[in-house]
Amino acid sequence: MSQESVPHSTAETSRRRLLQSTGAAGAAALAGCFGGGDSDGPTGGEITGDEPMTERTFTAPTSVIPGDMQWNDSNDSNYPDRPGFVVFDRLLYFRATTGEFVEGALSDWEVGEDTATLTLQEGVTWHNGEDATAADLERKLHISLYDNHPMGNYTSVENVEAVDDRSVEIGLEADVSEPVFLNSIRALQLDRPAEQYEDIRQELADDPDSTALTEFAPEEPIGTGPFAYENAGEQELVTTKFEDSHWADDVNFREYRFQFIDGNEQAWQAIRGGTVDALHNIFTSPDIKASFPDTVVEIQQPTNWGKSIAFDHEHEHLGQREVRQAIAHAIDREVVAENSAGGGDAKAPVEIPTGIAGNFDGSAQDWLDDPDDFEDYSGQNTERAAELLEEAGFSRENGTWVDEDGETLEFEYKVPAAWNDWVDAAITMNQHLQDFGIETNLVTRDDGVYFGEDLYGDTGFDAAGFWFSDGWTYPYHSLNWSLNSWDARNVYNYPESVDVPPIGEPDGESETIEFGPEFEALVGMDPDSDGTRQKINELAWAFNYDLPLLPLMEKVDQCFVSTENFKVVDESDADASGIQYPTTFLPRVGKLVARAEE
Known part of the structure; x- marks a missing residue:
């Protein structure tokens, strides 16, 4: 990577x-x-x-x-x-080894039933020499909310206000647990000085659809x-x-x-x-x-994230759940991870695809009441993959799967060319699918093209390398990311609701899950309650059954420091x-x- x-x-x-x-x-x-x-x-x-x-x-x-x-x-x-x-300074930092939040630009934070209070460090200073104040923090939070920050699930611009020189109060319009709130703000940086952003805030206040923010490109930063x-x-x-x-x-x-x-x-x-x-x-x-x-x-x-296959859910074939399930059965994730890691220990195969991170130590499965109820799609079960495609109306002709109209089951799979470990994983995955009779074409793309055109532009993709979690272990975040985020709707075109049978009963009678209301409820629930655990199991099952993404492997980050001139x-x-x-x-x-x- x-x-x-x-x-x-x-x-x-x-x-x-x-x-x-x-x-x-x-x-x-x-x-x-x-x-x-x-x-x-x-x-x-x-x-x-x-x-x-x-x-x-x-x-x-x-x-x-x-x-x-x-x-x-x-x-x-x-x-x-x-x-x-x-x-720039982050508002706060997170120590993964202990689970603690650590001071950044903030010195204190408190999340109550109706109000969250954030307090700036004394002495935070902009690089132009101005003292950073609560008005700057207010501006940052306002602009973030205009920019669709997930805080919008439980507050709004009019409820975020500087109350003195260092503190901002956030009125909570819905229940939100402290872990969800703090995790949602911990990637925010104090990076919106008045000199560069006050006019933009005013323009967004007048017109929330303004492109002033996304088009602004300062050549020099004023940081903290x-x-x-x-x-x-x-x-x-x-x-x-x-x-x-x-x-x-x-x-x-x-x-x-x-x-x-x-x-x-x-x-x-x-x-x-x-x-x-x-x-x-x-x-x-x-x-x-x-x-x-x-x-x-x-x-x-x-890191608590890793490589997955993102399917375009508007694709003629990949939009069919049975096809996605068949692909999952045709790929051996353990071999993919081994080949991607190059003989090292930096990659772990995803044990059970649920969208929950924690595949190095098995903690992903700790959230599941009965892991055996979930489909593990393990190994290369090509017999089951064939059954699924046949159920969906496909047949195998001359070693290649075709649909009822004789159209070949084929797709392009795009990955960024510079991410050598993803390319190695994609080569292995590609071979597994081709051996099974699905015609795949591996396409490597320059980073700028991949992110600017394929994922977040107008070119699009059939299937693409994507991350199945965005770095959090608490399942609210990772499941919301894969099932209910902006990316789910706009990058891989996943629907707002799906029909899902009961947990562990794939042939049972299905009921419709509306993801928006489900996550609105989960955001405020006590992470340690039985009700929270039940809802997480239901959402993990929806992921496992419908496969909005196919997680392949999880990674650790590797950083290297030369000690020749530094300690x-x-x-x-x-x-x-x-x-x-x-x-x-x-x-x-x-x-x-x-x-x-x-």
Whole structure:
């Protein structure tokens, strides 16, 4: 997977490029050095907390040409996600290893029955020198709601108001549990200064259908993070330490640079050759890792998302449930995951397709009252796949499946060319389907074409690589994402309701499930209640039976840091493996620091 290949979070309108938002149960440890290390140890030496300021530069990749970057993440084109993570502050961060929410631009938050209150940190400052205030947070939340943020399920613009210099109150119009509320806002960044966005807020207030936000493309950002925009050339973005940042005391290097790197091969070569100090998140097989210098350490983090097949539900054949089920039976997900991982441990096959993440440790099945009631579609059950196609009116002629009109069962399957692990998985999947008699054509696409035209443009697709969860473990989020999100309706054209039989009775009498009301009810339910568990089982069964997507495998993120000029905390520190991304979060808290200059 490429450096900026991550699923889009429903915490921002999901028609944009991909943004990472994680939420995981369980730890993913710092893997340590896969060589002999140096004299200071695999992490580069002890971090004491009082490291002196240096003039060093930390360099990492970006997949967006710096000269083409624009800094509005509501705009489809050329937003640089990883640089954005150091230029802007998230409202809060999530520590996957412990399940804790961690202060970002917010110092405090409280979710009550009728009101949620968010309080800014003291000392948060815009890079133009202005103090960040509750009015800025109010603007951010207003614009997010105009931009279809999921907070709109339980509040509206008129109920979001700054009540003093640092606090915003959000009136809740519907029940919402604290985990749902906090998870829904944790990918939000404080990135809407009045200088650039106040006029846009007013225009959206006057005309909610205005395109002013999605067309705005600022060439320079005004951020709140520990590093401020300095300049951008064709190959390199330069950001410099912002001395007035509330993180500044823990940052001990002067510059954070982002070098344009196009594709995994170039990224691997860059860290081998020492032209970058880190790779943010990139799938790397064991043989490639073995080629890195001994000074490079790996940090693995849970992502709670992975590759699936998105079907165009308006496709003549793929819109038929029996066809999707037959495809699931014809593909061996374990082989797909093994081939994609290249012999490593970064991929796990999806055990039971339900849309719930947690396939590395089996926690996805912990939500199911009786996993045996769900179809696992395991292995390659081509006999069952054939039965399903025959039930749908297909027959096999000369080894190829055709419908009742003699039309061949065929489709194109698109994946981004630079995501080498997805391409490897797609090659395996393609072979399984062709062996079974379904004519598939694997099409690899440039990232810009894939996301800008195929997924979120007018070109479309028959089937495409997609993410079956957007990074959360609580099933409300992942099921809402796959069954009821903007992407479900507009990217793969999934209907708002489906007819589903009782759990575990695929031949039983079906009833209609309306997804909108189901998720409106679930959003406010106590996550620990029996009623919540029952509703999650019903929605997971709807996914399992109707297959809006076919999840194939789940992944962990792999981050790499060179310790030649920098030190990074070891596996005993929860921040290292718990908060994404190590390359963008750890400098904030003094746990990725420059070595003293000689």
